[in-house]
Amino acid sequence: MVKETDNLRQNPPRERPLDALDRKILGALARDASVSYAELGKDVGLSAPAVHERVKRLRRAGAIEKTMAQLNGAAVGKHFLAFVHVESSGWGKTKEVFELGELPEVEEIHSITGDSSLILKVRVENAQAMEGFLWRLYHKTGVRGTHTYVVLNTHMERGVQAEITHELTEGEHVK
Amino acid sequence: MVKETDNLRQNPPRERPLDALDRKILGALARDASVSYAELGKDVGLSAPAVHERVKRLRRAGAIEKTMAQLNGAAVGKHFLAFVHVESSGWGKTKEVFELGELPEVEEIHSITGDSSLILKVRVENAQAMEGFLWRLYHKTGVRGTHTYVVLNTHMERGVQAEITHELTEGEHVK
DNA sequence: TTCATTTGCCGAATGTTGTTCTGCATTTTT
DNA sequence: AAAAATGCAGAACAACATTCGGCAAATGAA
Structure with missing residues (x-):
C-alpha cells in the first residue's frame, strides 16, 4: 500500500x-x-x-x-527626482515616516547608520510637488531635519545586476 | 495606381x-x-x-x-548597499567616474547640484568589496572627496510608479 | 563498493497566450 | 459634408509556456 x-x-x-x-x-x-x-x-x-x-x-x-x-519617469509626468536624507530623533519614531511610503512618489526607503537616519528616493511631478512632499515629511513626529539632494541628470539607473566583480574583494589595492 | x-x-x-x-x-x-x-x-x-x-x-x-x-541583492551574493556622494573638481572631470558604471555593482549614477557632484548607488558583496570600490573611485582624476552612507536596512525599493498624488501640487500647505 | 534515490536534463505533446487580421463605430481632419 | 484616421472587439493564427515521460548522471545509504 x-x-x-x-x-x-x-x-x-x-x-x-x-x-x-x-x-x-x-x-x-x-x-x-x-x-x-x-x-x-x-x-x-x-x-x-x-x-x-x-x-x-x-x-x-x-x-x-x-x-x-x-517606466520612464518623465513619460509618466514625474520630472523631478531627489534623494532626501532624514534625521529623526529617538527610536521607533521612524515608523511615522514609513507611512509616506504609501505615496507612489516614494520609491525607496533605507535606514542608514542606526535607526534614526533615513534616505528616501522621491520622484514627483515638479518642484512644487517636492515642496508639498517635504511639507508632509516635516510634519511627521520625530523628524528633526532633512537634507534634499536634487537630481539634475540621471546618467544610469538599473536594478540589481547578477554579475559580480571579484577583483573588488581581492584586495590587490592594499599596499 | x-x-x-x-x-x-x-x-x-x-x-x-x-x-x-x-x-x-x-x-x-x-x-x-x-x-x-x-x-x-x-x-x-x-x-x-x-x-x-x-x-x-x-x-x-x-x-x-x-x-x-x-533580483534580490542578497540572493545574488550582494549583501552590502551604500549611497556614495562624490565631490569632483572641475567640469568634464566626472566623465572618468562614469567609467565605473561599467561595473555591475554600480546601479545608479546621478548628477546633483551642478556637474561636479554625484550620487552613486552601489551594491557589493561585503564591506571588503566596498573598500575595493572606493579605492578605485578615489583613483579617478577629479575626485576630491566622497562620503559613503551605508544602508543598514532597506524598507522599500521599487521602480517608478505610474500613479500621481495630486494633493502634493495643490499647495494646501501654503498658509 | 553496490544499490537506491534524487536530480537535472531533453524531446515530444499539450494548453495557454501573444499577435495579427478584418470589420465596425467614433472621432478628427480637410 | 466628405474623407481619413483612430480605437476597439471578435475570430483566426502562430508562438510560446508548461507538462509529461524517460533517461543519464550525481548523490546518499548500506
Missing part, C-alpha cells in the same frame, strides 16, 4: 549556491525579461524546459523577486 | 497625454509584468488586443522602457 508521505520530501531542498548558468539566466532576465525560454536556452546552452525549471527554482528561492515593467 | 506614399502618415502621431486607462495599465505592469493581456483587459475594461495595442504604443512612446526581472 502507498503511504501518504511517499510523495513528500524527507529533507527540504538545500539551497544551491547559484552556479554559472543560474547567474547567466539571472543576468539575461534582469536586462530583458521578455525573452523566450527557447532563446534564453540557446544563450546558456540548455533546452527550454530546463531553463524554465531553473527560473521556477530561482523564483521560489527568492532570487527573482518579480518581473516588472520599468 | 498606388503611390508609394499611400501607406505613410502625413503627420507623425501626436503624443497623447496618457489617459486614465494608460495609467492603469502602466500601474499594473509596473507591479507585475507577468499578467496576461486578457487579465489586464478585464481590470481596465478592454479586450486583449486593445490592451496589447496600448502597451505597444506605450512602449514606442518610451513610457515603458523595458520589462525586467527584479
Whole structure:
C-alpha cells in the first residue's frame, strides 16, 4: 500500500549556491525579461524546459523577486527626482515616516547608520510637488531635519545586476 | 495606381497625454509584468488586443522602457548597499567616474547640484568589496572627496510608479 | 563498493497566450 | 459634408509556456 508521505520530501531542498548558468539566466532576465525560454536556452546552452525549471527554482528561492515593467519617469509626468536624507530623533519614531511610503512618489526607503537616519528616493511631478512632499515629511513626529539632494541628470539607473566583480574583494589595492 | 506614399502618415502621431486607462495599465505592469493581456483587459475594461495595442504604443512612446526581472541583492551574493556622494573638481572631470558604471555593482549614477557632484548607488558583496570600490573611485582624476552612507536596512525599493498624488501640487500647505 | 534515490536534463505533446487580421463605430481632419 | 484616421472587439493564427515521460548522471545509504 502507498503511504501518504511517499510523495513528500524527507529533507527540504538545500539551497544551491547559484552556479554559472543560474547567474547567466539571472543576468539575461534582469536586462530583458521578455525573452523566450527557447532563446534564453540557446544563450546558456540548455533546452527550454530546463531553463524554465531553473527560473521556477530561482523564483521560489527568492532570487527573482518579480518581473516588472520599468517606466520612464518623465513619460509618466514625474520630472523631478531627489534623494532626501532624514534625521529623526529617538527610536521607533521612524515608523511615522514609513507611512509616506504609501505615496507612489516614494520609491525607496533605507535606514542608514542606526535607526534614526533615513534616505528616501522621491520622484514627483515638479518642484512644487517636492515642496508639498517635504511639507508632509516635516510634519511627521520625530523628524528633526532633512537634507534634499536634487537630481539634475540621471546618467544610469538599473536594478540589481547578477554579475559580480571579484577583483573588488581581492584586495590587490592594499599596499 | 498606388503611390508609394499611400501607406505613410502625413503627420507623425501626436503624443497623447496618457489617459486614465494608460495609467492603469502602466500601474499594473509596473507591479507585475507577468499578467496576461486578457487579465489586464478585464481590470481596465478592454479586450486583449486593445490592451496589447496600448502597451505597444506605450512602449514606442518610451513610457515603458523595458520589462525586467527584479533580483534580490542578497540572493545574488550582494549583501552590502551604500549611497556614495562624490565631490569632483572641475567640469568634464566626472566623465572618468562614469567609467565605473561599467561595473555591475554600480546601479545608479546621478548628477546633483551642478556637474561636479554625484550620487552613486552601489551594491557589493561585503564591506571588503566596498573598500575595493572606493579605492578605485578615489583613483579617478577629479575626485576630491566622497562620503559613503551605508544602508543598514532597506524598507522599500521599487521602480517608478505610474500613479500621481495630486494633493502634493495643490499647495494646501501654503498658509 | 553496490544499490537506491534524487536530480537535472531533453524531446515530444499539450494548453495557454501573444499577435495579427478584418470589420465596425467614433472621432478628427480637410 | 466628405474623407481619413483612430480605437476597439471578435475570430483566426502562430508562438510560446508548461507538462509529461524517460533517461543519464550525481548523490546518499548500506
